[in-house]
Amino acid sequence: MSDSLSEIDRLTRVLVKHPREAFVDAGTIAAQWTRLNFAAAPSLPKAIDEYEAFLEIIRTAGARIDFLPRDEQTNLDSLYARDASVVCAHGVILCRMGKRLRATEPSSQEATFRRLGIPVVGAIAEPGCLEGGDVVWVDDRTVAVGRGYRTNDEGIRQFRALLADSIDELILVPLPHWRGPGDVLHLMSLISPVDDNLAVV
Numbered sequence: 001m002s003d004s005l006s007e008i009d010r011l012t013r014v015l016v017k018h019p020r021e022a023f024v025d026a027g028t029i030a031a032q033w034t035r036l037n038f039a040a041a042p043s044l045p046k047a048i049d050e051y052e053a054f055l056e057i058i059r060t061a062g063a064r065i066d067f068l069p070r071d072e073q074t075n076l077d078s079l080y081a082r083d084a085s086v087v088c089a090h091g092v093i094l095c096r097m098g099k100r101l102r103a104t105e106p107s108s109q110e111a112t113f114r115r116l117g118i119p120v121v122g123a124i125a126e127p128g129c130l131e132g133g134d135v136v137w138v139d140d141r142t143v144a145v146g147r148g149y150r151t152n153d154e155g156i157r158q159f160r161a162l163l164a165d166s167i168d169e170l171i172l173v174p175l176p177h178w179r180g181p182g183d184v185l186h187l188m189s190l191i192s193p194v195d196d197n198l199a200v201v
Contacts, residue, residue, distance in 0.1 A: 004140050005139070006140060006193075007136060008193050008194060010061070012063055013066070014064070014065055015067075017067070017081045021069060022070075029076065068108070074108050077102050078102070080133070082132045082188075083102070083132045084108075088121060089167075090166065092119070092120055093122055096126065096128055096130060097129065098130075098150030098152070110123075128152060129151055134148065134150060134175070134186050144191075145173065146190075147172055147174055149180070156170070175187060
């Protein structure tokens with residue numbers, strides 16, 4: 001989170017899920033990684049070391065870090081905290097996951113948002129699907145949304161309605177088929193904003 005919705009402004013606050021809480025232990029990893037379509041079983045010690053280095057960069061930049069707790073109802077994928085909710089001008093919008101094995105993540109995050117006093121603006125409801133990895137803020141009043149296997153037209157329609165007059169434009173981006181519904185590319189897999197009017201694509 002920041003004082004602005006732009007993907008390139010200075011980060012002032014971030015919500016993360018540490019590998020300790022998402023991956024739990026070697027047994028949990030062994031039981032889940034294949035069905036979640038991971039390329040290989042993650043190494044918990046290496047993930048912890050790398051994540052601690054990542055968190056130190058964020059701390060050094062001066063951002064506040066909040067942590068999602070361990071939740072038995074979520075799985076390894078909950079490490080990717082951005083997918084289950086979207087920050088907007090008035091708080092957060094809870095997603096409805098297109099990957100069914102991640103269905104419990106938005107409600108798990110909701111409990112943390114409420115504990116932290118972060119307003120929940122609303123939630124995407126069935127039959128809509130929207131994942132945060134398909135949402136890119138171009139600036140405070142312009143948002144791009146990828147339509148594909150994890151984010152559908154109804155999810156985008158509901159998202160636009162929840163944003164109401166807080167935005168001027170929603171840009172719809174059709175996503176590629178790539179390897180099909182089991183192994184998708186999010187919009188954020190394809191574009192990384194780095195400055196005003198500049199992105200790595």
